[in-house]
Amino acid sequence: MDDADLFDTMVVDCGGRLDTASLHPDTAASLNYVAGRARGFLKSAAAALPEMPPIYFDFVDNWSFNACAIRGGGKYFIGVTRGAVATLGVLFDRMLADPQVLPFIGTPEEEVADLPLLPDIGTDFVRSVAAVPEFPRPQDPARKEMALRLAELALDFLTAHEFAHIANGHLDYLQANQGSLAIDEVRGATWTPRTSETALIYQTMEMDADGTAVLISLVSEWGRVTGVNPRRGPEWEYTYSRPGLVSLMWSWAVSSLLRLFEEVRLTEGDSTLEDDHPSSRLRSVMIQQAAQRSPKPQGLGTHPAFRGEEPHKIPAIIAGRRDVETIFSQLTGQPEATEGLDEAWGEVDRSQMYRLQNYWRTRLKGELLEFAYAPLSSYGDSDEEATGEDS
């Protein structure tokens, strides 16, 4: 049995492995492109960690919005549903095809007005587009490129997040302690009796997976500003010469991803159980903190884009999250979520964040050490975070 067959048996209950060879050539080509990028990333990430075994990446033949990290047959697997790829594609196409969304990108006058709404975007791709009339893709080349790039960034973050569940030892820890063989981004770890203790463990792991994904994906984008990483062709010179715009673009992509996961969990999740995942609002705040901790591009530490009104805040990351709230309202026709980012600094979320950081520092990080293939990060070790003082 090869890895593809093994993967198929691991995800058989969710639809099995998606055989892209059976699809329309255009669909197959775009999925193979996504898989190629993810496999390239996993290969280089694993190569940097001498003990890390290879990780197999593939798609799950399921239209829901989900991703998972699995251990089985002594191997590691990352699965992303075809629904997640399709939903991100439609979401960012719809955003950039709309002249009223991000109107400062490219030439919005080229776009068609009065596009249909996407009231159910997020849960199940087939269901969420079933009642939506077909609409044109972005017309302006710069906006079309931006839509593709945002989907790539969101998928990069998702792949890096799943990678962290494996490389940071989360999956092996769960197997050793709970007998769980998979982490599922919508349902948590499945075969475990759930208690408030397991919810705390999973939520802390989610914080760490997000923190690691920020470190990998945002720092890689910043590296394109200074030229440490290659830029993406002449059409991207404008963007990658502007660190603030790079952070903003990254935040649009990642905030949209979190927003979609939140929609799915609210719809599909079991609301009677304590949630395995922090709210998207809390995740956004913790991602913002992880961005602040990330090493800034060399020579740009004092660039205005990295210095907001408050010390060490990265204004573009917060602005991107706010933009996404507005954009989702424009796209779905639903009112803007009034509980905005600012409220995430309210007492409830703040105390939950310290609870996770504290659990990481005093317990989980130490317990993960024997399972981790990668060096583990610190969260909340600074005075500012540990004491809860306003910064």
Ligand SMILES: [Zn+2]
């Ligand atoms: Zn996760």
